[in-house]
Amino acid sequence: MLNEFKTFIMRGNVVDLAVGIIIGAAFTAIVNSLVNDIIMPPIGFILGGVDFTNFFLTIKGEALPTLEETKKAGSVVIAYGAFLNAVIQFLIIAFAVFLLVKGINRMRDMAIKQQQSDPGPPPPLPADVVLLTEIRDLLKAR
Template sequence: MLKDFKEFAVKGNVIDLAVGVIVGGAFGKIVTSIVNDMIMPVIGLLIGKVDFTNLFISLDGTKYLSLAAAKEAGAATLNYGVFINTVIEFLIISFSIFIVIRQLNKFNKKETEEESKASTKTCPYCYTEINLKATRCPNCTSEISEQLSEQ
């Protein structure tokens, strides 16, 4: 069992997954810092010097100067400012992943198109794409000459 586990753990897919999780965690920390330290202060300044981390509703009805003061007093709070920060983080991460996957799909599409062009030819009678090795068109059933097959 230990040997099987070692073989499983050393396979490339598991190692790639582990690296992806580590890089993803680090990327999440970077995005959190960008949102909390760069984007939200600017938005708060534009709105009127609002600190989003201190936007909360105290459920016990008492007014607190900050979220830290409310937590120190043990008050239950609805932290909608922190929630707004988290939503913005999610949007940034989602958009970043969308861009990366979009680029990967473009690269894969180009490779697929190149592979399909190299393995097909056009039938001179019905002008459909057929396999490069075909001697008869599967669409119009015309015989394809050897000269065209060599081209």
């Protein structure tokens, strides 16, 4: 069973998946910072100094000025501002993945076209055809 597990883990696609997950986690941190620290502040400023993370609806309990304070007070809230941030992050990640896949597809298509336009040397003739050609040439030479 241990050998089977080692074989499974060392397959190329499992290792590739692990690398993809690690890079995805790092990419998510970058996108989170991009949305929370770069994109949302100007949008909030344009909308009059609004902080989207503090958009929430109190269902039960006391509504305080910030989401964090309201949650600490034990109130039940729907944090739709945080959800809005998550949707924006998703759209950015989805767009980045779209661009990546589009670039890979373009490179693959270029490689296929290059292979089609450059067929390389012709395949060698079979031995019997070569022999018959030599016999023909010798008979012509006589």
